[in-house]
Amino acid sequence: MSRPNTRSKNKRQRQGDDVDNTTEIWRKIHKTGGITEEDINQLYMIWKPVCSGCRVNAKDNPNCFCALVPPPNGSRKSGLWMKTSDFVESLGPDPTKDLRASASSPAGLTNLGATCYANSILQCLYMNKSFREGIFSVEPEVLQQQPVLNQLVRLFVPLPEPFQNCFHIFIPIRSSATSTKKQKQKSALAKEKRRTRSDKDFDMDAVMDRSESRHHFPVMLAEVLDVFSNLSLTSFVDCTLGAAGHSSAVINGHAELKYFVGMDVDPVAHNMAQARINSVVEKQLDGGVKVFTLLRNFRHIKSALRETGDERLVDGSIDGILMDLGMSSMQVDNPQRGFSVLADGPLDMRMDPQASLKAEDILNSWPESEVGRVLRDFGEESNWRNLQKKIVQARLDGGLHSTTDLLNLIRRVTPAMKGGRQGWIKTATRVFQALRIAVNDELKTLEDSLYSCFDCLSPGGRLAVISFHSLEDRIVKQTFLDIIKGSEDESCDNSDLRKVSDEIKEKEAWIKHVINGSNGIILTKRPITPSAEEEKLNRRSRSAKLRVIQKV
Known part of the structure; x- marks a missing residue:
């Protein structure tokens, strides 16, 4: 005797389970061209129970706003995100009341006609950080003109504080934008305190004139010229010739210059710079500048100066040295x-x-x-x-x-x-x-070269270094402090040195804060960075920092 089939004995019979019934509704709508309230209730399952504080939320009950919110442990049940009752009280507005247009309208997400399928779509939108941040950054006036976006904001905004922190959502709309703006301002202010932004006007035409290539521009050219402008510059060394943009400007700006030494380890840059420097010198009326261009790494500056064969370029006789640590655009x-x-x-x-x-x-x-x-x-x-x-x-x-x-x-x-x-x-x-x-081996080379360059300076001579990332800048800063035997938080007790530094600051407006030491003066307690206009026109200059030390 065969056993009776009891597979569907206890199966819950629900309204709307009959697929033929749904098909008949669509046929009727198509035939008559009209739709009744009962048709809507059947098609969108609005007959189902409304949200009851997430305790009955399941795949059989998609009419729940809370289905969007994932639990802390990330578990899923019945195809939808479930929430534990611990967070019920912190949900904010009650989806069964506050998010309903009327007593007869559906609750929660079904304000958009959301079924289980629509719920999952909205859930994906919510889990997308870019979408969340974007929708909460829209001005209220614009949202009012976009009903769908406006409704999404209303649905997402009541999330409890723990989930706001978890997903970094900006809510509410007004305060979030204000808070974000304040955070950016605070961060920018802190950054400004660690540097001195240049107030020099960025002359693009002058920079283009100094540039051999239309794709390579000397960084912070005006600021570099300021560093050496008040010096009697009879000898100058450019440790990183590149396209010779800085060097050509220094040569043109100092008629008293007698000796120029340019170094670069890159043969292509060396040949290009050599031709440009010779062209600049030939245009001078007196032609009194003696030029040496060497294919050498700047870590060998002392031996390179000896190779020139000129006794007036021995250690301790150079008036100005420049190190531009950035890569040229040509490279x-x-x-x-x-x-x-x-x-x-x-x-x-x-x-x-x-x-x-x-x-x-x-x-x-x-x-x-x-x-x-x-x-x-x-x-x-x-x-x-x-x-x-x-x-x-x-x-x-x-x-x-x-x-x-x-x-x-x-x-x-x-x-x-x-x-x-x-x-x-x-x-x-x-x-x-x-x-x-x-x-x-850039970092070790840089540290060794800073000591060598300082030794080559004459009393009153200056070493200017342009760095382009934090590792370089950190080495320059700490090495400068070690060279002068000073500390960033110390003030030198030597009244003569302090008097010298005060006189320098009076003569040169670009110098804001100095650090005095027994061997020298750091003229840039805070590094100088490019002007906002230069950063905008030459984006490769954004990370540049200029530090200067003077030998006493």
Whole structure:
């Protein structure tokens, strides 16, 4: 005897379960061209019970605003986000009352005609940070003209405080914009206190005249000229010639200049600068400047000055020295040099083409711990462990041999939530910086060179350094303090030195705060940064910081 089928014995029968009934409603609407209130109730399941404080929220009851809010533990039940009763009291407006147009209208999300499917769509919108921030940044007047967006704001705004903090939502609309604006102002003010923004007018025409290339402009040109303007500059050394934009301006601005020494480790930049400097000198009426251009790293400044063979350029006789630590646009824009994250090229990154170490060697042969140290210390990359692991794993598949190979790896490793394209590009920029610093031993070279350059200065001579990232600037700042044997929080007791520094500040308006020491004076307690206009017209100057020290 066969056993009776009891599969649907206890199955709950609900209104609207009959698919044929729904089909008949659509056929009737299509045939008659009209729709009744009963049709709407049937199609959109408005007959279902309204929200009861999230305690009955389930897939069978989508009429609940709280379904949007994920619980702290992230668990899901019955296909929708569920909330525990602990948060019921902190929900704000009651979805069953405050979010209903009338007693007969549906509750919660069904104010938009939301069913379980619509609930999930709105849930996805809510979980999208960009959408949340965007919708809460719209002005109320605009929202009133957009009924759907206005309704979404009304639905999202009653979230409890714990979830506001969790998802970083800006609510309410007015106060959120004000709060964000105040935070930005506070952050900007704190940043301004750590620097002195230049108040010089940015003369684009003058900068273009000093530029050999239309794509490369000397950074903070007016500010550099100010540093040396009140000196009797008979000898000047440019440790990083580049396109000779700064040097040509200094030569033109100092008729008393007798000796010019330019150094660069890049042969292409050296040849270009040599031709430009010679052209500038030839145009002078007296032609009294003796020019030496050397293909040398600035860490060898002392031996380079001896190579000139002129006794008047020995240690302790130079009136002005400039170090521009930024990369020239000619280097960045040449894909074959491997410096750019925007172009495919070999993983080279050598400033000196004669050097043996390449970025490719670091990625494919250095120990895993050393690769991680480079990314962590030189790139200040927070995701260095994961990158280190993936770089070493890539060696099993042949290694990394081009910038595109490295960029593809970075794109795969960078978490998707970290700003999309901008997120992985910022990570790539930090990785490329780390590799470039390691290949060229930039930080150690910089520290050693600062001491050597200061030794080469004559009494009253000045050393100006333009840095472009925090690692460089930190070294310049600390080395300057060590050179003068002073501290940023100390005031020198030597009245003569203080008198000298006071006289300097009176004569030169660009000097705001100084630090006195037994061996010298730091003329920029806070670094000088480009003017707002220069940052706008030359975006590569945004991170530039100028620090100056004078020998006594």
